[in-house]
Amino acid sequence: METKTRESKGLFSKLSNMTDSNLLLTITIVVFVLMYIGAMVFLGKGFLKPQAFFNILNENAALIILSCGLSLVMITGGIDISVGGVTALVTMSCAVYLDHKNGTVGGAMLLALGIGLAFGLVQGYLVAYLDIQPFIVTLAGMFFAKGMTTIINADPFNVANEQFVALKNTRVNVPGMGSYNKKGVYINAYVEIGVIIAILIVILMFMMLRWTKLGRSFYAVGGNRQSALMLGINVKRTRFLSQLLCGVLAGIGGFVYFLHVGSGAATNGAGAEMNAIASSIIGGTMLTGGVGNIIGTLFGVLSLSTIKNIVASAGLDQAWWTGITVAAMLCIFLVVQSIVVARKK
């Protein structure tokens, strides 16, 4: 009995001694694991197959990339809500380029990168060098991107380009994972190309934030701009680079989204900015800047999509439940963050 209380006391003091970043990351991972186990126990079959997990990855590869970009700007103390609009613009531009202009897949990739780069450059310049509120700049960016999408082509359509369809349908088997279907045939679990790109980006971003000078200066600028300036960090350039990188990641994310759905439509990526911000916040990135972790963001996306799947398979499949659950989750985590900050004072 005695040992137990000491242990729990030790755990509590450990928790309260944690840095904000680690505490929030721990909360996120615990929430995700509990939620997934809960889903496996109570909702059964669908969640027990490994493919169920990989399907979450397949569906959310683009969201993972977009969320990485958002975590980056949020760590630096900014925000970017144009990512959903950029996604729609990228899908539509690539679709038109591939089908109406007989383009190649490589060209489409470059086009996606170029659009992301252009948005990143302009928004970054306005935010960092002209010192305009990032929310206003990227709100305008979002509306511009959405409007441009319908100017390019108003009607949604599926891409028929063979080269592209082949790439879209490429499946990469995950070794050692799989399940037997009803007939008893073993089916290997698979992921799409987008997931591999997303995982690569997560790893790259994680390494960049943890071990490079640029990565550390993102945290420094987000934590306290004044002291970052005094440390000799080029604050303007750092903010510029964070918005630029987010724009580029939005371009890549847009292409991955395109690769998943295979169509160009103005409604593509609708609400992606909200999901990406929500994922970053759930993953422990602080809105006030200076705190955040890409691994947390990955778990944020997974938690968000798991809860969506739970809502869907619990029979609450009316469209409105998704919006309400996402918002409720965002709300809870925002309040938790606010309490974590208040804890210190």
Next chain:
Amino acid sequence: MSTAKQKESFFRRLVSNQMFIPLIELLLLAVINLINDPSFFKITLGTNTAGFPVLSGYLITILDYGSELAILAIGMTLVTAASGGQDISVGAGIAITGSVILRMLCGRNSRPDELQMPIICAFLIAVLAGMIAGAFNGLLVSWFKIQPMVATLILFTAGRSIAAWINNNELPIVSEPSFGYFGNFIPGIPVPTPFFIALAVMIVTALLLKFTNLGLYVQAVGINAQSSRLNGLNPTLIKFMTFVLLGICVAVAGLIKVSRLSTINYSVVAKDIEMDAILAVALGGNSLSGGKFNMTASIIGAYVIQFLTTTLYKFNVKSTALPAYKAVVVILLVVFSAPVVREFMSAKWKQLISNKAKKEVA
């Protein structure tokens, strides 16, 4: 010499007046339309399908559809001034309050023969719903100290879903003709009703600002919350209050919106209106980072936006492509009002003047 100086100071006063920017924009839009097609300004008196006299024409359209925007701009100006951020959930809020009105009027039956309660009662309940939504946002912003735009993101995401949920995702239709008066015309009066509603809200706001300290307190909190607290104000309460006031404005706008069609489309009603409302505040020359505000300028800003929208429609721009053009306007606006750009331009201007003076001396 002295007259020249007077002239200069008059010019400077004119330019530095906050009303200058929105009025110039209004003039600019008017001139563009005059050159393009003078019939833009024609107002005709006709009769509607019920045989009552109504005014029609582009200018009437602007007055009509600018009303919701003007009402929202009033609330948005207060929120912006006090909290230094904007509420992006107003569109979703309109969906919620509109849905509440219809739910109250129709009950469980989506095609009722008679109204379940007087329209005024339904409206008051909707005001309550708007205030609750505003209070939710206000609580997150003032108490939990979350950035306004992110705090309101929650309702922005969930609002339309909640609106659909209130009516069980059905689309109630009110067949009672008197319900349509609020969004269209009252029989016998040729001016659209929303204009009168907007006017009433404006008058109430003007009285509120004139006879209470609301305006002063809001500005004090927006300029420096810490020092306003030291002066005995309660910044938390004042920020909270501005969001509740915006909630009331949202409910009024919601009534107009649902009355126009006597029904609601949850995903389309008041779409992108948050952008227009924020833009109205910015066009009025108010700082988006809080502090001082000018309510009249915001209201003019709202009508400028509607003028711009109507002009773009006149040039055959599709409604889905509108945001792209407006975004360009916003970007130009914020770039020219950015302190960095202003300093740069005034430095250039001074240089130009001193060069001129040097030449004159030489």
